[in-house]
Amino acid sequence: xxxxxxxxxxxxxxxxxxxxxxxxxxxxxxxxxxxxxxxxxxxxxxxxxxxxxxxxxxxxxxxxxxxxxxxxxxxxxxxxxxxxxxxxxxxxxxxxxxxxxxxxxxxxxxxxxxxxxxxxxxxxxxxxxxxxxxxxxxxxxxxxxxxxxxxxxxxxxxxxxxxxxxxxxxxxxxxxxxxxxxxxxxxxxxxxxxxxxxxxxxxxxxxxxxxxxxxxxxxxxxxxxxxxxxxxxxxxxxxxxxxxxxxxxxxxxxxxxxxxxxxx
Amino acid sequence: xxxxxxxxxxxxxxxxxxxxxxxxxxxxxxxxxxxxxxxxxxxxxxxxxxxxxxxxxxxxxxxxxxxxxxxxxxxxxxxxxxxxxxxxxxxxxxxxxxxxxxxxxxxxxxxxxxxxxxxxxxxxxxxxxxxxxxxxxxxxxxxxxxxxxxxxxxxxxxxxx
Numbered sequence: 001x002x003x004x005x006x007x008x009x010x011x012x013x014x015x016x017x018x019x020x021x022x023x024x025x026x027x028x029x030x031x032x033x034x035x036x037x038x039x040x041x042x043x044x045x046x047x048x049x050x051x052x053x054x055x056x057x058x059x060x061x062x063x064x065x066x067x068x069x070x071x072x073x074x075x076x077x078x079x080x081x082x083x084x085x086x087x088x089x090x091x092x093x094x095x096x097x098x099x100x101x102x103x104x105x106x107x108x109x110x111x112x113x114x115x116x117x118x119x120x121x122x123x124x125x126x127x128x129x130x131x132x133x134x135x136x137x138x139x140x141x142x143x144x145x146x147x148x149x150x151x152x153x154x155x156x157x158x159x160x161x162x163x164x165x166x167x168x169x170x171x172x173x174x175x176x177x178x179x180x181x182x183x184x185x186x187x188x189x190x191x192x193x194x195x196x197x198x199x200x201x202x203x204x205x206x207x208x209x210x211x212x213x214x215x216x217x218x219x220x221x222x223x224x225x226x227x228x229x230x231x232x233x234x235x236x237x238x239x240x241x242x243x244x245x246x247x248x249x250x251x252x253x254x255x256x257x258x259x260x261x262x263x264x
Numbered sequence: 265x266x267x268x269x270x271x272x273x274x275x276x277x278x279x280x281x282x283x284x285x286x287x288x289x290x291x292x293x294x295x296x297x298x299x300x301x302x303x304x305x306x307x308x309x310x311x312x313x314x315x316x317x318x319x320x321x322x323x324x325x326x327x328x329x330x331x332x333x334x335x336x337x338x339x340x341x342x343x344x345x346x347x348x349x350x351x352x353x354x355x356x357x358x359x360x361x362x363x364x365x366x367x368x369x370x371x372x373x374x375x376x377x378x379x380x381x382x383x384x385x386x387x388x389x390x391x392x393x394x395x396x397x398x399x400x401x402x403x404x405x406x407x408x409x410x411x412x413x414x415x416x417x418x419x420x421x422x423x424x425x
Contacts, residue, residue, distance in 0.1 A: 024280055
């Protein structure tokens with residue numbers, strides 16, 4: 001127990017044991033999944049046709065936006081070249097499906113159906129369609145365990161889009177909000193500010209939305225203001241999630257997952 | 265051999281129940297009502313067959329549970345060995361008890377195991393105190409008579425002794 005807590009020597013043992021218990025997780029997930037499939041079968045033809053039309057429309061809109069985005073990315077990279085700074089790499093994503101949730105409601109951890117065979121690594125960021133969800137904390141052969149941003153032991157370095165103010169967002173043990181730590185009373189932050197990952201700390205790639213500030217309160221007699229934010233990702237509802245592969249980070253993290261933490 | 269297989273199947277069933285995902289439509293509060301399925305099954309077999317289900321099986325099941333729940337490797341193994349030690353050293357007395365007395369014993373044992381989880385969680389900083397923390401031990405104790413009847417009928421049906 002001490003070894004597991006203080007070192008990562010037991011990680012291979014844990015990974016192989018977790019591989020053995022994978023069928024149990026899949027069986028436990030089966031009833032919920034089959035109910036979802038049943039409701040899909042029971043859907044009327046008319047509804048499905050409408051859904052497809054809606055999705056086609058959405059895709060068209062997204063493609064149009066994407067065209068603009070790629071032009072902007074090229075322009076951005078050219079400007080960066082002019083400034084002499086490193087070219088920003090594009091992140092690749094892989095879709096994963098949620099297969100389990102930690103039974104303890106105090107632990108905000110989920111299990112996804114991609115593991116070591118899909119090159120998932122410890123410390124890998126996880127997104128859903130709306131924003132940052134969390135990071136991978138252990139990997140078995142076919143599944144991996146993800147710590148959500150709402151867990152009290154999880155913190156993300158973030159940045160306010162409007163004012164570029166750098167902050168740290170810590171989980172509060174509830175999916176409804178995150179706590180922003182060490183915000184000065186005079187800091188330039190207000191309701192509705194979007195927080196994105198700042199990329200500091202080297203764990204999360206920069207620029208993904210994390211949360212929207214919903215409460216800023218100066219506290220008399222305390223050094224820091226009370227600021228909370230609502231996570232952008234649907235932490236307790238997303239079934240499909242995205243694993244981010246950042247091209248340059250992958251190898252260094254694989255060698256030593258704890259390096260990224262200390263390497264500021 | 266066959267009887268051991270049945271015992272393993274009951275443990276597998278308990279493990280499935282302990283990670284069973286509740287549909288998202290149900291309120292989150294229900295998650296606090298989840299009994300400690302694996303510990304309940306372990307206590308039953310430790311009382312019924314103290315020679316078959318001993319410390320070694322408790323250790324193996326504990327390690328698998330650790331991998332299943334993502335807890336500290338060895339934590340459940342240690343706690344399950346503690347549970348089996350207490351149950352199997354008192355098994356002759358426990359068999360004589362009425363089912364409400366057994367429920368009290370189950371409450372005490374699961375309360376103890378949850379305390380160990382809580383203490384280690386405090387040291388590693390992964391557990392926060394809530395007023396509902398010890399609710400599973402009460403739920404498990406209330407459920408014990410039914411678990412006992414079900415597992416006893418399983419044991420008699422397959423003639424395990």
